[in-house]
Amino acid sequence: MEDCIFCQIAARKIPSKMVYEDDALFAFEDINPKAPVHILLIPKAHHASLNEVPDSESGLLGRLLMAARKIAGDKGIAAQGYRIVLNTARDSGQDVFHIHFHLLGGRRMTWPPG
Ligand code: AMP
């Protein structure tokens, strides 16, 4: 997906502050952080949103969550807590149509979300 900004970030064609990478995943700091810790986790493969992830790729979702847990530990916020957000399609406010988990932490979150 040559016109996808997150594909280009995963391919390092656009710079980012990378915090984690493996064969299938890439994680980097959000450019407009909403909390002291705000990391985006993406699969290197392009899927526009959760709605487009095929059943055969469900393992990718578990890997993204486990990577988010690891990063939360590395950032020192595992015990105090953190929030993982997966915006999906219009009503959620999804802006970038390459599936991504937000890992947010380092401050007290409120509920319900806006
Ligand atoms: P969403 O609204 O769930 O689609 O979130 C998209 C997120 O991507 C927002 O939090 C943006 O701040 C973030 N974002 C957009 N472009 C970049 C970029 N080039 N590097 C890092 N984060 C970005």
Ligand code: ZN
């Ligand atoms: Zn993409």
